Amino acid sequence: MTFEFDQAMALSAEDPGSFTGRLDGAWAIGPAVNGGVLMALAAAGLREVLGSGEVPHSDPLALSAYFLSAGAPGDIAVAADALRRGRTFSTGQAVLTQTGADGVPVERLRALATYGDLAASDQVHRSIEPPDLPDPDDCIATATARGKGPDAPPLMHRLDLRLDPATAGWAAGRPSGRGEMRGWIGFADGRVPDPVALLFFLDAMPPTSFDLGIGGWAPTLEFSGHVRGRPAPGRLRMQTRSHTLTGGLLEEDAWIWDSTGRLVAQSRQLCSVRIPESGPVIAAAGDR
Known part of the structure; x- marks a missing residue:
């Protein structure tokens, strides 16, 4: 069986460290392809580069990404470079671009990442x-x-994402104001999660701004994610939370646990939100 995420992650090597692929509109929210897909593609390119050599490091441990423009359905290029190769960790940089209407490459994402071997994280203290x-x-x-049906954003049909009703009131027009979401997450076609998929999932939950009564998507400016372990097969639990909204900027923290209850990924990102004239919903102190 060919899984949808594997198709989305398909990269063709053009030269050492140079890859081509394609962003599929099936992973979009509105006109833009989900940022987690872009990060996962950058991570896949770095895995090819850092996973080879005398001491291969194939697992992403930490990835920081800056989003410079929105990814659109269409062809992409990924340039991945090894910046440092060590015996325990290796660090690399990946740049994802698309060709603009004028034929000039447009940078969508730039990422720095450290890779290693997640087998070393099996012991949890x-x-x-x-x-x-x-x-x-x-x-x-x-x-x-x-x-x-088809009215839901295409990305939602790639996911088996089930929200805790206690954090899904926004879907019925009743946001709690706590800025929190919890739920089960996985792929709709049953693909088993892996470390690269965790980077995608960290950016796949609806934004916490929805629970603050702020509609519209919240584009990511900067993302820092850590992969803490290889996930066991089965459903993942995920929680996202925000505590600070100032100047139209919202931080969002995320945690993912595997089917055994082990924390396998976490992140923090800074998002841009457009605050309505009525202002965000503010939860009562006792609700926090």
């Missing part, structure tokens, strides 16, 4: 406990949370 969630069948599938 301290970790964050996963949130308690209702059974997946008692949660709200996001493919129908803001519309049904």
Whole structure:
């Protein structure tokens, strides 16, 4: 079986460190392809470069990305370079571009990442406990949370994302004002999650701004993600939360646990939001 995410991650090597691929509109929210897909493609290119050599490092451990423009469906180029190769860790840079209407390459994303071997993270000394969630069948599938069938954003049909009803009031016009979401996440076609997929999932949850009563998507300016372990097969639990909204900028923290309850990924990103004239919903102090 060919999985949709594997098709989206397909890269062809042109020269050492130079790859071509394609952004598929099936992974879009509105006109833009989800930023997590761009990060995962950059990570896939770096995996090819850093996963070769005398001491291969194939697992992304930390990735920081700056989004310079929105990715659109169409052809892409990924340039991945090794900046440092060590015995335990290697660091590289990836730049993802698309050709603009004038024929000039437009940079979409630039990322720095450190790679290693996640087998070294098998021993856990301290970790964050996963949130308690209702059974997946008692949660709200996001493919129908803001519309049904083809009316839902294409990205939502690539995911099996089920939100805890306690954090999904925004879908019915009743945001809580806490700036929090929790739920189960995985691929709709059943693909088993891996480290590169975790980087995608960290940016796949609806933005916490929805729970603050702020509609519209929240484009990411900067993202820093850490992969803490190879996820076990099965559903992932995910939680996102925001505490600060100033000047139209919102930070969003995310955590992902695998089916065994182990924390396998976490991130923080800075997003831009357009605040309505009425202002965001503010939760009561007792709700925090």
